[in-house]
Amino acid sequence: MLDRELNRALAAAVREQASDHEVAVIVLDGGEVARLLGRRRGRGPRARKIEGMLEDFHGAIRALWDAECVTVAAIHGFAMGGGLELALAADLIVAESNARLGFPEIALGCYPPVAAAILAARVGPALANELVLTGESFTPDRASRWAC
Numbered sequence: 001m002l003d004r005e006l007n008r009a010l011a012a013a014v015r016e017q018a019s020d021h022e023v024a025v026i027v028l029d030g031g032e033v034a035r036l037l038g039r040r041r042g043r044g045p046r047a048r049k050i051e052g053m054l055e056d057f058h059g060a061i062r063a064l065w066d067a068e069c070v071t072v073a074a075i076h077g078f079a080m081g082g083g084l085e086l087a088l089a090a091d092l093i094v095a096e097s098n099a100r101l102g103f104p105e106i107a108l109g110c111y112p113p114v115a116a117a118i119l120a121a122r123v124g125p126a127l128a129n130e131l132v133l134t135g136e137s138f139t140p141d142r143a144s145r146w147a148c
Contacts, residue, residue: 002082004049007056010086011063018067026067028090029074054113057082061114064089075099080137085114088122095140102137122146 010028017026064071064086073079073087075095080102087093095101103112111132120128123146131138 002053002057002086004053004056007053007060011056011060014060014063014067014071018063018069023069025070025072027072027074028064028086029076057086058114060086061089075101075140081105081112082114085112088115088118095143097140099140100137101140101143102135103132104135104137106133106135 014026017023070092071090072092072094073090075083075087075093076099077096078100079087079095080100081104084101084103103115105112115128115132119131122128123131123143127146130136
């Protein structure tokens with residue numbers, strides 16, 4: 001699960017590696033994290049927690065964007081919601097052929113903020129709307145045909 005601690009650690013690790021001028025490429029390898037996405041917690045008054053988590057998540061996204069080296073997202077298994085948004089922030093996405101991708105947040109009445117902001121540049125506005133508003137999952141093979 002992309003929680004506050006993981007988002008902070010990710011942002012710090014990307015910044016640390018990007019500050020080393022010997023580093024040419026940073027690879028984000030979802031591995032264990034990707035397999036945990038999709039777990040749901042109980043609902044309750046979590047507005048402040050969610051706000052803080054989003055702040056930390058956006059910090060990880062900004063760290064990727066600010067990196068002066070090439071960033072690569074390696075996807076194994078599932079990259080849903082925030083995991084896929086994190087991958088979108090990388091310069092290049094490489095996924096195993098059996099991976100499943102998607103933005104299922106719409107089923108919870110939410111939209112993926114990072115995907116809403118940058119997905120259209122990668123796949124075009126009509127397809128971006130379809131992916132975000134339907135929450136339909138898709139394969140890397142299908143996604144590879146969408147690149148603008």
